[in-house]
């Protein structure tokens with residue numbers, strides 16, 4: 001059996017044995033507590049999604065759980081539906097509320113979002129839950145299904161629901177949905193640059209989180225029968241949140257540990273005749289420790305310990321051929337057809353005129369260099385073209401169609417893809433996850449392999465956090481191309497690379513139009529590389545175009561030489 005299989009099969013078998021032993025041999029009281037642990041694990045899992053994955057501090061999981069419980073209780077009292085359907089509807093009822101509370105999260109971050117969601121949880125508790133749960137006033141408990149009527153039966157039902165939800169979530173986490181959450185947590189700009197809507201990605205995290213917590217609440221209604229609002233107070237949300245953070249509920253096993261601890265610890269304190277609220281304090285301390293240690297919590301730490309990838313050395317790109325050597329014939333040459341036209345673009349930051357009436361034409365099937373000394377406006381121009389900065393005037397056309405009014409992620413979907421000067425690749429993703437997220441439509445494994453080979457990147461399963469800075473940049477460029485863009489905007493891709501690697505990258509970039517069917521706008525300080533791989537060059541200084549044309553003409557232009565001599569020493573002379 002492969003080692004990876006053993007790492008999965010062993011905990012699954014242990015879990016099955018533990019669940020069977022509890023269900024078949026433990027006293028009813030402990031089975032009841034174990035049911036509570038499974039329910040808490042489900043709610044912790046919801047924290048794992050919205051906070052652990054998507055990085056949003058939402059402190060109202062018990063409000064979502066309460067909505068799930070309230071709805072399930074109401075349906076149980078007034079409709080004669082199968083219990084599982086009532087639970088599902090209860091969980092779904094929490095989703096629109098999750099999306100509604102997610103809307104402010106599009107603008108709020110960190111402590112502000114935490115306060116807003118805590119206040120929301122308090123408001124729901126007062127306005128909805130304090131009025132009583134369905135059936136509470138006339139003491140009519142939620143009726144469980146026959147198959148799960150006993151304490152043991154309900155325990156098995158709860159564990160089954162947790163297992164199914166956990167496995168579906170794990171599947172989503174391994175795919176593009178989970179990768180999108182990780183990227184939006186690390187960089188909203190990177191999310192948009194990959195062609196994904198930041199709004200949709202964040203709201204989806206809130207919706208899934210609310211569903212999971214709502215499902216936990218639905219199970220709770222059947223477990224307790226008659227509910228009181230006390231279970232869903234903001235204080236309860238804080239306890240679940242801190243336990244989830246401490247144990248690393250971003251992983252299924254972390255959520256299970258959090259669920260078990262949230263039940264066992266108060267029980268131990270009760271048996272010791274100590275106040276059970278001490279548990280909340282202990283979770284808070286453990287959560288602070290976990291945050292200081294890198295957010296993975298106890299489960300993250302255990303995963304790192306048992307991971308095969310324990311090396312701390314940075315992984316570097318491996319050149320697939322000698323720098324400057326003739327490149328092999330492309331597997332399939334593609335016809336580049338896209339031209340990008342920029343007309344009269346201007347950008348002002350306060351009193352700084354970063355761009356002033358800039359015109360630029362990237363012809364179809366060419367590599368166009370954009371040079372200029374520090375502060376000339378190169379990155380600002382890339383930001384404007386890719387939609388991250390709104391220009392005060394001017395127009396941008398792709399293939400003759402205006403894109404000026406489109407948001408960044410829509411421009412990315414139209415085929416304007418970019419890399420960033422400061423790497424924005426999520427360190428926790430594997431190279432494959434990142435490239436798959438950047439792909440449009442079906443993931444093209446052959447293209448991914450071809451790109452990684454072209455850039456000499458490490459194997460697809462390598463975690464990005466283990467790559468050195470230069471290699472991360474190459475992965476970012478590969479991710480830019482995997483979507484088969486019309487135009488690739490590469491912002492200093494050679495930064496962090498050695499001279500030899502730079503030369504090799506230059507020869508790969510020169511081939512991109514023919515090999516991958518896109519035009520390229522290349523921002524680079526490495527003038528030697530630019531002159532070697534570009535068909536045309538535009539030079540900027542103080543936000544204005546000072547020269548444009550063939551590399552030879554531009555690099556010999558007196559205005560360009562003056563700009564560089566006053567800025568980056570004798571860079572121009574180097575190649576003339």
Ligand SMILES: Nc1ncnc2c1ncn2[C@@H]1O[C@H](COP(=O)(O)OP(=O)(O)OP(=O)(O)O)[C@@H](O)[C@H]1O
Nearest residue numbers: 349352353354372373374375376377378379380381
């Ligand atoms: N967010 C911002 N706020 C204020 N000023 C900015 C901002 N971004 C850029 N600038 C200013 O705009 C001008 C152009 O900056 P930009 O980063 O586009 O230049 P650049 O040519 O890319 O420089 P470098 O080669 O150093 O990356 C600079 O004067 C810079 O200080």
